[in-house]
Amino acid sequence: MSITRRGLGVAALGTGLAAAFVQRAAANNLEKAKKAGELVVATELHFAPFDFTEGGKQTGFNSDVFAEIGKDLGVKIRFQDLPWASVLPGLDASRYDLAAGPAIITKARLERYRFTVPIAEATVTLLKRANDRSINKPEDIAGKQLGGATGTAQLAQFKAFVESLPGTTPPIREYQSFSEAYADLAAGRIAAVGNSLPNIAYAAKQRPNVFAVVQPPFGAKAYFSYIGRKDADSAPLIDAIDAAIVKMRQDGRLTALQTKWFGQTFDTPNSVPVPAV
Incomplete structure (x- = not known):
């Protein structure tokens, strides 16, 4: 073989390798998931009714929704259970395909992440004791001791609402988890808890003799969604x-x-809405 022909052969081989590399590099996350046969989703199994454990097994709204998504995409769903504080950093580092949370769609989060279309409303609502006749609408909490979960988007809106009420209302008691807040509500230590509508509705559905939802929701209209890069x-x-x-x-x-x-x-929209918060 001449040097020229050998050079052409090497060049062709190099071109072929380069094309193969480009083809591999061009595979997007959907193609990768389908090739692997699974979609890897991070969540926190302490956020009922979206994700939690019962009898040692994962259950909840997210499990059911993703089971249907998996069928449509032709992949299995593999969940990773992580503390919520580490879920988004792991998503940033591409350790999994999606974060199930779900999370409230906010202006700040939209600047950094791509959200799916909403799967539930997330507007802030009040939970009260079922036998409390003094609270019939959100404004009736004025002057009462209230509770919420520290560091949450719901708490920020709850505080803003309380500040708009007439008279003086004690500072909202902050808890590490909503479960702790619900326990104090049931015991009569606080008068109401502010959380997103689905979570409030679930708590009242689970214990209708103990809790009741205060209608209407009082926060800015908001939605829950799943998060991608x-x-x-x-x-x-x-x-x-x-x-x-x-x-x-x-x-x-x-x-x-x-x-x-x-x-x-x-009533959730079929596209990601412009968030009010």
Whole structure:
């Protein structure tokens, strides 16, 4: 073989290798998930009714929703249970495909992450004791001792609402978890707890003789959604998940799951809305 022909052969081989490398590098996260046969989703199994354990097994709204998403995408769902504080940093580091949370869609989060279409409303609502006749609307909490979970978006809105009420209301008592706040509410140590509507509805559904929802919600309209990375590789995956969720909404599966876990349904949009918070 001449040097020229050998050079052409090497060049062709190099071109082929380069093309193969580009093809491999071009695989986006949806293609990778389908090739692997699984979608890796991070969550925290201490956020009922979305994700929690019962009898040692994962259960909740997220499990049911992702089971349907997995069917539509043709993949299995593998959940990773992590403390919520480490979920988004792990997503940033590409340790998994999606964060299930779910999380409230906010202006600040939209600057950094790509959200799926909403799966439930997240507007802040009040939970009271079922036998408390003094609270019939949100404004009736004026002057009462209230509770919320520290460091949450719900608490910030709760504080703003309380500040708008007439008279003087004690500072909201902050708890490390909503479970602790609900325990104090049941014991009569606080008059109401502010949390997102699905969580409040679930607590009242689980213990209707103890808790009741105070209508209407008082916070700015907000929605829960799942979180992905805002990059070109993630876009096809989020697009496919969006399509699956919209399909579930149209054929009634999403409504059925909302009723199952929250005892009510939510009118969620088919696209990511401009957040009010």
